[in-house]
Amino acid sequence: MKYTLLALDLDGTLFSSDMSILPRTKKVILDAIRDGLTVTLATGRSFTFAKEVAKELAIEAPLITHDGALVAAQLDHPLSMHKLSNSTVQKIIKILLAYPLRFELQHDPLSIVNYKRPLVDPMKSDSYKMLEYLGTRYVSNRDIVSYLQTSKLEPHKVSVSADTEQTLEEVKEALLAHLSDEIRITNAGFGVEIVPKNISKAYGLKVLSAALGISPSEIIAIGDNYNDLEMFQFAGLSIAMANAPQEVKNRAKYVTRSNDEDGIAFAIQTFFYGDEIMKEARGLGS
Incomplete structure (x- = not known):
């Protein structure tokens, strides 16, 4: 072939x-x-x-x-x-905030994260690690919902990671219980990925x-x-x-x-x- x-x-x-x-x-x-x-x-x-x-x-x-x-x-x-609608993302985030999680709202050219990345020394880091660092903006859990309401952000994907597999499973169950008609969830690495339905x-x-x-x-x-x-x-x-x-x-x-x-x-x-x-x-x- x-x-x-x-x-x-x-x-x-x-x-x-x-x-x-x-x-x-x-x-x-x-x-x-x-x-x-x-x-x-x-x-x-x-x-x-x-x-x-x-x-x-x-x-x-x-x-x-x-x-x-x-x-x-x-x-x-x-x-x-395809993007997750702003209303859907707000629903997702309100569920995620009930758990100890790190998440990223993936959007181009800048993604939103709820955790502070360690400082990167440009003299010691390769270009892709630096690009990963520069491609995100931190917004705290306290401010994320109001940020979404004001910005009207519609990301392509939400990436979620946790310290335990049990937490991730509980999060998946909660998300699918409320949003199964709007989202698709897949596992990747040490977390889960939330994308629009059928993507x-x-x-x-x-x-x-x-x-x-x-x-x-x-x-x-x-x-x-x-x-x-x-x-x-x-x-x-x-x-x-x-x-x-x-x-x-x-x-x-x-x-x-x-x-x-x-x-x-x-x-x-x-x-x-x-x-x-x-x-x-x-x-x-x-």
Whole structure:
């Protein structure tokens, strides 16, 4: 099968553990783009953040950001854009405030957070950690509801993290009990992601592939977390990173090396170039 589109998750997939792109992985991606492979990013992060990553890799295709809520090559000309209404966000926040949580209202170019990030020394931090720091504004729990009422903010997504899994489960139950007709919740990393109803990375990939005239069977999707699973189902070839949770690996067709071992480079060389070098890749599923 000839694959023409590659969708890459960022954290835990394209990024190594120190939030950088390994030199070999970068070279293989640049070579593959030069040789005709269309590459996009499919991430829960903001468009503003993802666009900087795309520049480093010479990616020109529209990007799938905010877990599929925004698909765009340029922010002012999106292929698809969905937001949580201001009234829905206020309902979400009023529920979240009943728990000890950290949350982020993801919006471009600036996201709102209810926790103070540690100060970042620009001389000691790489560009992506600095970009992450500069892309947020702190608003306290005490002021967040009035801020929303005044600003009329309509974010693409709300990211939530907690110190315990039990707290997250209680939060999910409370949110779905009141807002199941308005939101979709997915797990990612150590938290949950709240997006508009029916939105996912798979939705974003569907929008992008239709715009490019590419069949799902021509798509490779590589990821490492639960919010990648719908994308795995949509793409012709799904590949999980070795550092992914076991359930995610079980639901991918193949498993490549970890994000600290050039897993993306090995996958591209095997399935785009046909080098048969990813001998540790094991078939999973049909």
